[in-house]
Amino acid sequence: MKTPLLFFISICFMQLSFSQVVINELDCDTPGVDNMEFLELLSDTPNFPLDGYVVVFFNGSTSGMNSSYFTVDLDGYVTDINGLLLIGSNSVSPVPQVLISENVFQNGADAVAIYQANATDFPEETVATIDNLVDVLIYGTADADDVDMINIFNQDPRFADIQQINEGPGNNTNSIQRFVDMDDNVTYTATDPTPRQLNDGSGVVLNGISMSVAQTQYNEDEAFDITFTSETPVTETLNFNILLDNFGFDSSDFTGNTAITIPMNQSTASTTITLIDDSDDEGDEVTRIRFESLPVAYLALNNNLQIRIVDNDFTVANFGTPLNPTFGNVTSAQPAGYYNTLDGLADDDLRQALQNIIADPSVVRAQTYADVLDILMDADQNPLNSNQVWLLYTEQGRAKLDLQTGSDNNGKWNREHTYPRSRGGFNDIEADEIADGVDVFWTTKADSLRHGNSDAHALRAADGPQNSTRGSQHYGQYTGPVATQGSFYGDVARSVLYMEIRYNGLQVVNGFPENGPGELGDLATLLDWHRNDPPDDFEMNRNNIVYTWQFNRNPFIDQPDLVEYIWGTNVGDTWDQELNVTEFDVNTVKVYPNPSNGRISIQGLNTDAVVNVLSVEGRQIKAIKGSANNVIDFNLASGMYVLHIISEEKTVVKKLLVR
Known part of the structure; x- marks a missing residue:
């Protein structure tokens, strides 16, 4: 001992x-x-x-x-x-x-x-x-x-x-x-701890009962045994019941005996539970197996045993994940004329007009930090599996049920602030812990910096340990996990640029400032990420969903060229929505992602184009027909290439690095 x-x-x-x-x-x-x-x-x-x-x-x-x-x-x-x-x-x-x-x-x-x-x-x-x-x-x-x-x-x-x-x-x-x-x-x-025992060893010694199952996860239509074991053989027949219901999981989801008997002088009993395979897309569920009525002479050594029931009726969206993006399948749900007040403006006037739209206190709503979980389960839903969320940095799906609720974040997902709390100067209040639904909200304005803590445009589902790894690092310092494709680059760029316009007191700057709350870097890195990873259907879909809660949109998803007019190559130019949507300009043609694995998309084309692939020595390797935002698979070996993109009798030359 x-x-x-x-x-x-x-x-x-x-x-x-x-x-x-x-x-x-x-x-x-x-x-x-x-x-x-x-x-x-x-x-x-x-x-x-x-x-x-x-x-x-x-x-x-x-x-x-x-x-x-x-x-x-x-x-x-x-x-x-x-x-x-x-x-x-x-x-x-x-x-x-x-x-x-x-x-x-x-x-x-x-x-x-x-x-x-x-x-x-x-x-x-x-x-x-x-x-x-x-x-x-x-x-x-x-x-x-x-x-x-x-x-x-x-x-x-x-x-x-x-x-x-x-x-x-x-x-x-x-x-x-x-x-x-x-x-x-x-x-x-x-x-040594002695829970449920008198410290001096006296008193009535209670017989402990434990329950066990072979696995912690089963599919619909599978069966599993629950075994019950007492520490010592029971001195008389022991009868007790168990419960399996838990939220949406109830008696319609399984069959099996829930009245358990351990015969006198024995110490084990078991029951078989068969899961019903229905046709409902109800999402993964959890059954919570627990003792309902143990006699006073017995102790539950464990209880509330959780078994995940995987729903095989999940749905697949009509658009791709950020790793394999699609374009044009999801249209913007912006109201007619949403950005019309921007036309004809430039510089600070353009900034202010944009803030007037996305921080209008008569329209825009702020939700609680707890509400964000419900928003993310919808907005960040994995297009390949409706029972999962898509994780920002690790570029993978994870079961919605694996939300972090305690101190252990391994294998869990949680809420990642793309604009870190410590750098934004956000804070929360006790009411933030209450998920009160879409119809209960705070009035918010440009000076309501506290509401940046729960702004879903800048909160994403992320792997718990990876969220901790990112911490409050600036982007550029943090570039994501090793061996990932960087499919999140444009997403985080647009989310933090949105935050600068949405809230007074925030600024995205060059370099890695350590001057206290308000500043986040690196602007040059984020502009590069925005240009090489333009908005896809996944991002447009989440923009639409967040809009139904907050009544504002991320304009840099709807109108990505606005970034250039506020921070980039068109600073000082007058914004004209119609021209920027329809006019073909060789200067706005972008190839992404770049570097690439050989699969690219081209942004900025109005019509089909011919893409000639040349080696750096000028030798033509292949010619492929492409169209706006469709994925092109060049099937190229690693190296540097030159792309001649020909459309509307104009030619654009782009370099492409294939890893």
């Missing part, structure tokens, strides 16, 4: 009366992602109702100022046959009676206290108090003593000698456990 790390610290030397409820055990820090943290309470009588009690966690850091950051209202909960109530995440075994998210508890120096009060009495940032105090534990993980916190609680005579208890260094495997000796002296020990 592992040798305990002992910290037998007596918090007082006088005899203490036993409170009705005390903090019996705390595990504030566990290795890895802190998913095994728990708090255990102990009542002086078994099956004790905890109505009227609340648990409050206080932040003892300098910025926390000994104020509350998390509460658990205990109304409706009852301690078990041993007087124990466990609070923790579903990853804790045995599974707690009170379930909370993973990685909630702070390591310290902090405090957790029980009060006879309501959770509403402790809104966030309530300073610790001894009013209505029942019990308290001040703890840390090799932290200096929080003297201010100690001084608050030792004003209560019962805790006049309170000390800070050390669980061990960071990522330790201990928990802090409470012990009372024969003379009622209370001490604490940091040792």
Whole structure:
């Protein structure tokens, strides 16, 4: 057996009366992602109702100022046959009676206290108090003593000698456990965790039941077994039920027995669940297998077992992914005349007129940061599979269900700010955590910089670890993962250029500035990305979808040449929408992507063209017919080539690098 790390610290030397409820055990820090943290309470009588009690966690850091950051209202909960109530995440075994998210508890120096009060009495940032105090534990993980916190609680005579208890260094495997000796002296020990067990080993020993399945993912029409195993053979026939429903997944999606029996003197039972193959495009679903009614002599060692059900009825869009783009299949949903006020303007007048459109406070809406998740599941949907989102930097699809909800981002997707929060100076408020739907919104204007935090034109679905890798780097510093094709280059360029026009206080500049919030680089890189990766159907589709929520559009997707008139080669020229849409100009013909893998598209053509491919020595290799924005596959070896593009009796010469 592992040798305990002992910290037998007596918090007082006088005899203490036993409170009705005390903090019996705390595990504030566990290795890895802190998913095994728990708090255990102990009542002086078994099956004790905890109505009227609340648990409050206080932040003892300098910025926390000994104020509350998390509460658990205990109304409706009852301690078990041993007087124990466990609070923790579903990853804790045995599974707690009170379930909370993973990685909630702070390591310290902090405090957790029980009060006879309501959770509403402790809104966030309530300073610790001894009013209505029942019990308290001040703890840390090799932290200096929080003297201010100690001084608050030792004003209560019962805790006049309170000390800070050390669980061990960071990522330790201990928990802090409470012990009372024969003379009622209370001490604490940091040792191996014992959730749902009395710390001294006494009490009723409960028989643990676990459930298991062979896989965590099955397709519609497949079957799987759920096996139930008790720690020791049952002394009498054990009957219990299980539930599988979870959101849209219900009894219409499966068949199988959900009433389970483990015969006397045996320790296992199983049931077979068959998934129904329907014809509905309902998306991937998750069943949550859980015990419905275990007798009091049994413990659920695990619960809420999640199994993904892959829907085989997903749809495929009529347009391509950014890796294999299509053009012209998705048309802009801009209202008639949306950009008409830009005609005849140049320079600052053009900028201001454009901002007047996309930041019009009488029209444009701001949604919450939580709403953005719903927007992205639609706007960034993978064209090849409606059950997935398309990830920005890693250029791949990922199940919509794999949204990051905890601290672990591996294999998850989350929201990426193309204009980083720290550089934009964005912030959020408590209301941002509420997804209240498309019809509930804030009025917003050009000075509403805070709303940049949830502007879906500049938020994209991204791989969690890759989002962390990008961090707040400027584009040009960050160019994407190794071996990706850069299909996101134009997308991010247009999104951050949109942000400069949409919000006052933002500017896209040359270089990599470190002058505080507001500036993002590198402009030259982003202009190059915009030119070589023009808007495709995927980007136009997301522009249309975001418009239905925010009532504004990214103009650089609808009218990509506007970029040149504001930052590029046409600065100072007068914008004329009609001419820029229809007039053929050899200076606006673009080949992309460049560098390429041999597959390119040509932007700026009004009619079909002949594309002559020449070596750098001038030898013609092939001639291919091309048209505006259609993908051309040259099937060329790696190297540098010269393209002679002939259309409307005009010739454009472009260099092409094939990797």
